[in-house]
Amino acid sequence: MNQALRAGRIATKNEEKIKKLLDEVGLMIKDIPMENTPPETGAIIYRKIYEITDNNDPYKEIKAKNISHALHLYPKLKQKVDESDDRLLTAIRLAVAGNVIDLGISKEFNITKDVEKLLHQEFAIFDYELFKKELEKTDEILYIGDNSGEAVFDKILIEEIGKPVTFVVREIPIINDVTKKEAKQIGIDKIAKVISSGTTAPGTILGLCNDDFIRKFKNADMIISKGQGNYEGLSNIYRSIFFLLKVKCPIIARNVGVKENDIILKGMNIK
Amino acid sequence: MNQALRAGRIATKNEEKIKKLLDEVGLMIKDIPMENTPPETGAIIYRKIYEITDNNDPYKEIKAKNISHALHLYPKLKQKVDESDDRLLTAIRLAVAGNVIDLGISKEFNITKDVEKLLHQEFAIFDYELFKKELEKTDEILYIGDNSGEAVFDKILIEEIGKPVTFVVREIPIINDVTKKEAKQIGIDKIAKVISSGTTAPGTILGLCNDDFIRKFKNADMIISKGQGNYEGLSNIYRSIFFLLKVKCPIIARNVGVKENDIILKGMNIK
Known part of the structure; x- marks a missing residue:
C-alpha cells in the first residue's frame, strides 16, 4: 500500500x-x-x-536524475579505484555503495555521503577470497543488475573484472530498476553484452523470466547478483551465486543472519 | 494499513x-x-x-507504561510550574508537551527530552491573551482529552486553571487514547468531573458522540480541545473552542496554515 x-x-x-x-x-x-x-x-x-x-514509467525522471548524478560522480569514482591498493576491492565497495541509491525502498538519499561511508563500512559477510578464486577460474560472468543509478557503479566493477560480462536487466520499467534503455544511457552496452531476464518484477523471479535467460542462468560459470530484489528471487535456488547487496529490511536481515543496513558479499553454493 | x-x-x-x-x-x-x-x-x-x-485493548501495556513514566515525571513537572514566572503559561506548554506522547502516530519518543524541547519551542499560533481573557470570564471548562500519557500533563494544566473542569474521555479503548479507566489511574477524577463523549473514534466525531456530551458541548462556556484527533473532528463545527496541540501531519499543517511539528494554541470562533 x-x-x-x-x-x-x-x-x-x-x-x-x-x-x-x-x-x-x-x-x-x-x-x-x-x-x-x-x-x-x-x-x-x-x-x-x-x-x-496511465503512466508505465513513473520513475522515469527520478531514474534520469539518479543516472546523471552518478555519471557526474563517475570520474571521481574511477580515480578512487586508480588510487587504491586493491582495485577490485574498491570496485566491489563502490558496487555496494551504488545499491544504496534505491528509491523503491528509501525515500531520502545522498549519494556522495553514502558512497564515502560505504567505502569504509565493514562487510558483515565478505567472501572476497572465494570471489577472487572463482573469478580467476571463470571465462565469463553473468551480472544481474538492480536499480538504474546503481548500474553506473556496476559499470565500474564490470570494468575491473576484466573478463567478458553479460549484464542482465528487467524487461519493462519497474520502480527505478535498470532496463535496456538505462543500461544504454550509462554505456554498459559498450563494455558488456546487455540482455533482459524477461522479468517484470523488481527482482529476478525465475517463473517470470524468459527461456533464454533461464538457460544462461543455469549454465553460467559465475553469477553476480546485485541487490535485495534479486536476492529474494534467487537465494532459494540451488546454484552458485555471489550476492552483493546492502540489507534493507529486517526480514532479509533475519534470512541472511545479519543486521539491517549491513552490507554483504556472500557466495552461495560455491563448489 | x-x-x-x-x-x-x-x-x-x-x-x-x-x-x-x-x-x-x-x-x-x-x-x-x-x-x-x-x-x-x-x-x-x-x-x-x-x-x-480478539484483543480489544492492544495498547493496554503501552498506555500503562506511558502513564507510569509520566506520573514519575509529575513532581518534576509541578516543580517547573512552581519555579516559573507564569504558572499558567508553563502548564499550557506542558500540556502541549504531553501531546507528543502519541504512539498512534509516532513510533519513537523520549518524554523527558521532548518535554524540555517543547518548553522552549515557540508557538506558531498563540492566542494566549484571548485564552486568559476567556478563562477569567468562564465559570467552568469542558476539557477534551486525547491520549493516555498526555492526560498526566493535562492534569497539571487542569490544576492551574483553578476553575471547575469536566474532563472528556473516549467511550472505549482506541489506540492509546484516554478512557475513564486511565483518567482514574491518573487521578483526574479527584480534580475534575470525568465524562465519556461516547465516541469510539480516536477523535471527537460528534456523529458518534452521546446526547449528554453533545448537550454539554453546545452549552459549555469554554472548551479546550487537545490533540489532532479532536481537532479533526471539531474544527469544522461553528462554536468557540481553544485547540491545543502539536501538528503531526502535513494535511493538518496545511489546514491550520502552519508547518508540521509546529505547536499551536488556537482560539476558534471566540466572540
Missing part, C-alpha cells in the same frame, strides 16, 4: 486516481499469499499502478 | 491473523470515502483489529 501510494503520487497528480488505486490495491491484498516475495507482489501492484495512472 | 499492521502486531503474535487483518482492511478501503477524517477511519479499522485479534 505504501509503494502504491508513493508510486501513485509520482505517476499522477489526480487524487481521484490515487484513491482508485488504493481501493483496487486494497482489494488485491487478500489474493496475495503470505509466501509471496516482495518482487512478486511488486510486479502485480505496479501493473495496477500503470493501468490506473 | 500501516495502523492496522502496527496495532495488529501489538495485539497478536499470530501471523495468520495479521494477514487476515490486512486482507479485510484492504477490502474495506474502497468503502472509505476520501472525505473521511482519520479518526472516523480509525474507528472502523480498530473495530476490525479488535474483532480479528
Whole structure:
C-alpha cells in the first residue's frame, strides 16, 4: 500500500486516481499469499499502478536524475579505484555503495555521503577470497543488475573484472530498476553484452523470466547478483551465486543472519 | 494499513491473523470515502483489529507504561510550574508537551527530552491573551482529552486553571487514547468531573458522540480541545473552542496554515 501510494503520487497528480488505486490495491491484498516475495507482489501492484495512472514509467525522471548524478560522480569514482591498493576491492565497495541509491525502498538519499561511508563500512559477510578464486577460474560472468543509478557503479566493477560480462536487466520499467534503455544511457552496452531476464518484477523471479535467460542462468560459470530484489528471487535456488547487496529490511536481515543496513558479499553454493 | 499492521502486531503474535487483518482492511478501503477524517477511519479499522485479534485493548501495556513514566515525571513537572514566572503559561506548554506522547502516530519518543524541547519551542499560533481573557470570564471548562500519557500533563494544566473542569474521555479503548479507566489511574477524577463523549473514534466525531456530551458541548462556556484527533473532528463545527496541540501531519499543517511539528494554541470562533 505504501509503494502504491508513493508510486501513485509520482505517476499522477489526480487524487481521484490515487484513491482508485488504493481501493483496487486494497482489494488485491487478500489474493496475495503470505509466501509471496516482495518482487512478486511488486510486479502485480505496479501493473495496477500503470493501468490506473496511465503512466508505465513513473520513475522515469527520478531514474534520469539518479543516472546523471552518478555519471557526474563517475570520474571521481574511477580515480578512487586508480588510487587504491586493491582495485577490485574498491570496485566491489563502490558496487555496494551504488545499491544504496534505491528509491523503491528509501525515500531520502545522498549519494556522495553514502558512497564515502560505504567505502569504509565493514562487510558483515565478505567472501572476497572465494570471489577472487572463482573469478580467476571463470571465462565469463553473468551480472544481474538492480536499480538504474546503481548500474553506473556496476559499470565500474564490470570494468575491473576484466573478463567478458553479460549484464542482465528487467524487461519493462519497474520502480527505478535498470532496463535496456538505462543500461544504454550509462554505456554498459559498450563494455558488456546487455540482455533482459524477461522479468517484470523488481527482482529476478525465475517463473517470470524468459527461456533464454533461464538457460544462461543455469549454465553460467559465475553469477553476480546485485541487490535485495534479486536476492529474494534467487537465494532459494540451488546454484552458485555471489550476492552483493546492502540489507534493507529486517526480514532479509533475519534470512541472511545479519543486521539491517549491513552490507554483504556472500557466495552461495560455491563448489 | 500501516495502523492496522502496527496495532495488529501489538495485539497478536499470530501471523495468520495479521494477514487476515490486512486482507479485510484492504477490502474495506474502497468503502472509505476520501472525505473521511482519520479518526472516523480509525474507528472502523480498530473495530476490525479488535474483532480479528480478539484483543480489544492492544495498547493496554503501552498506555500503562506511558502513564507510569509520566506520573514519575509529575513532581518534576509541578516543580517547573512552581519555579516559573507564569504558572499558567508553563502548564499550557506542558500540556502541549504531553501531546507528543502519541504512539498512534509516532513510533519513537523520549518524554523527558521532548518535554524540555517543547518548553522552549515557540508557538506558531498563540492566542494566549484571548485564552486568559476567556478563562477569567468562564465559570467552568469542558476539557477534551486525547491520549493516555498526555492526560498526566493535562492534569497539571487542569490544576492551574483553578476553575471547575469536566474532563472528556473516549467511550472505549482506541489506540492509546484516554478512557475513564486511565483518567482514574491518573487521578483526574479527584480534580475534575470525568465524562465519556461516547465516541469510539480516536477523535471527537460528534456523529458518534452521546446526547449528554453533545448537550454539554453546545452549552459549555469554554472548551479546550487537545490533540489532532479532536481537532479533526471539531474544527469544522461553528462554536468557540481553544485547540491545543502539536501538528503531526502535513494535511493538518496545511489546514491550520502552519508547518508540521509546529505547536499551536488556537482560539476558534471566540466572540
